[in-house]
Amino acid sequence: xxxxxxxxxxxxxSELLRDRKGAFAVGGLGASTYDIAAxxxxxxNFYLWGGMGGAVMIxxxxxxxxxxxxxxxxxxxxxxxxGMGSLAxxxxxxxKNLSIIVLDNEAYGETGxxxxxxxxxxxxxxxxxxxxxxxxxxxxxxxxxxxxxxSLQDVTAGPRFASAxxxxxxxxxxxxxxxxxxxxxxxxxxxxxxxx
Amino acid sequence: xxxxxxxxxxxxEEIFSILQRFEVRQVPYVPDAxxxxxxxxxxxxxxxxxxxxxxxxxxxxxLAGAWAGGQRGVLLMQSSGxxxxxxxxxxxxxxxxxxxxxxxxxxxxxxxxxxxxxxxxNTQGILELAGIKVLRASHPDEVRxxxxxxxxxxxxxxxxxxxxxxxxxxxxxVFTK
Numbered sequence: 566x567x568x569x570x571x572x573x574x575x576x577x578x579s580e581l582l583r584d585r586k587g588a589f590a591v592g593g594l595g596a597s598t599y600d601i602a603a604x605x606x607x608x609x610n611f612y613l614w615g616g617m618g619g620a621v622m623i624x625x626x627x628x629x630x631x632x633x634x635x636x637x638x639x640x641x642x643x644x645x646x647x648g649m650g651s652l653a654x655x656x657x658x659x660x661k662n663l664s665i666i667v668l669d670n671e672a673y674g675e676t677g678x679x680x681x682x683x684x685x686x687x688x689x690x691x692x693x694x695x696x697x698x699x700x701x702x703x704x705x706x707x708x709x710x711x712x713x714x715x716s717l718q719d720v721t722a723g724p725r726f727a728s729a730x731x732x733x734x735x736x737x738x739x740x741x742x743x744x745x746x747x748x749x750x751x752x753x754x755x756x757x758x759x760x761x
Numbered sequence: 762x763x764x765x766x767x768x769x770x771x772x773x774e775e776i777f778s779i780l781q782r783f784e785v786r787q788v789p790y791v792p793d794a795x796x797x798x799x800x801x802x803x804x805x806x807x808x809x810x811x812x813x814x815x816x817x818x819x820x821x822x823x824l825a826g827a828w829a830g831g832q833r834g835v836l837l838m839q840s841s842g843x844x845x846x847x848x849x850x851x852x853x854x855x856x857x858x859x860x861x862x863x864x865x866x867x868x869x870x871x872x873x874x875x876x877x878x879x880x881x882x883n884t885q886g887i888l889e890l891a892g893i894k895v896l897r898a899s900h901p902d903e904v905r906x907x908x909x910x911x912x913x914x915x916x917x918x919x920x921x922x923x924x925x926x927x928x929x930x931x932x933x934x935v936f937t938k
Binding site for chain 2: 589591611615616617618619620622623624625626627628629630631648650651653654657658745746748749752753756757758761
C-alpha cells in the first residue's frame with residue numbers, strides 16, 4: 566500500500582546520512598537496516614539482523630562510550646515498541662550525542678505487514694516525551710528530515726527523538742553484511758581500537 | 762532485608778576493585794538487594810557509569826554498543842533477570858563480545874518464595890545453553906578469586922562469562938510477619 570502524503574523511507578534515511586561526518590548509524594532489525602545499507606555502506610554502520618528491541622540500547626552504549634561523536638539510531642515502529650522501556654533509560658541517562666528516529670509505517674513489514682500499535686492509539690513521540698526526552702517531534706516533511714539531520718550533528722543538545730510516518734510499501738532489500746563480529750570490529754577500528 | 766554473611770572484607774568492595782582494575786566503564790543494572798552495595802559504589806565512582814535499566818535485556822544490548830565504542834562493561838542482575846535476556850544474549854555470540862555478568866542468585870539455599878525457584882533452578886543451564894561460561898562463588902572468601910577469573914577470561918579471552926553469586930553467599934531474603 567502506498568500513500569502520496571507519506572515520506573519515502575529510503576529518501577528519509579539517505580537524507581539523514583547524506584552529510585553524516587563522523588556519525589554512527591545503528592539500524593533496527595528489518596527494513597531500517599536495509600535502508601541504511603541502501604544509503605551506502607560505511608565503517609560506522611551498525612547493522613542489526615537480530616536482537617529485536619535492542620537498537621536504542623546499542624545506540625546508548627555507543628553514545629556513552631563516544632560522547633563527542635553523533636550517534637543516530639534509525640529503527641522501525643515494531644522494533645521500537647518492543648524496546649519502549651529503553652526510552653525511559655535514555656531519558657534517565659540524557660546522552661547529549663544520541664538521536665533516535667523511528668520510521669513508522671504502522672506495520673510489521675518483515676513478517677507480512679501486520680498492523681502495529683502505532684496505527685492505533687500508541688504515540689511514540691508522546692512516550693519519548695513522557696520518558697524525559699524533551700526534544701521529541703513528529704516529522705512529516707522532507708524539510709523536517711533535513712532539520713533533524715543537521716541537529717543530530719549537535720552533540721551538546723541531545724538526546725532527541727523523532728517519528729516519521731513513512732510509506733508502507735515494501736521496497737527491494739539492500740543486504741548489508743550479516744557478520745556481527747566484522748560489523749562491530751569495523752566500528753571499533755574506525756575509532757582507533759585494534760582487535761584483541 | 763537480607764541476613765548477610767559476616768566477613769571482614771566486604772566482597773562487593775572487592776568486586777568493585779576488580780572492575781576498576783579491568784577498566785570497566787559502563788555498569789548497567791537492575792536494582793537488586795544482593796548487588797545494592799556494589800551499585801552504590803559504582804554510582805559514587807568517577808570512572809564508572811551506573812546505568813539503571815527497565816529490564817535486563819537492555820543491558821546486553823547496551824554492552825554491545827559500549828564495546829563497539831571501545832568501552833568495557835559488566836551487567837549486574839538477579840537470577841530472575843537472566844530469563845529476560847535470552848534472545849538478546851544472541852548478540853554476545855554474534856558480536857563475540859567480552860561479556861561479563863554478575864548474577865545474584867535467588868531460588869536456592871533457604872528460599873522462602875516458591876515463585877523464585879523455577880528460574881533460580883534453571884539460571885545456570887540457561888546461561889550455558891546461551892553459550893556463556895558459568896562460574897560460581899558461594900563463600901565470601903572466594904568471591905575475589907572467582908570474579909577475577911571471570912573478568913580475566915571475559916575481557917582478555919573474549920569468553921563470555923557469568924559469575925553466579927550464590928544465595929548462600931548473599932543470605933536468603935528474610936520475610937518477617
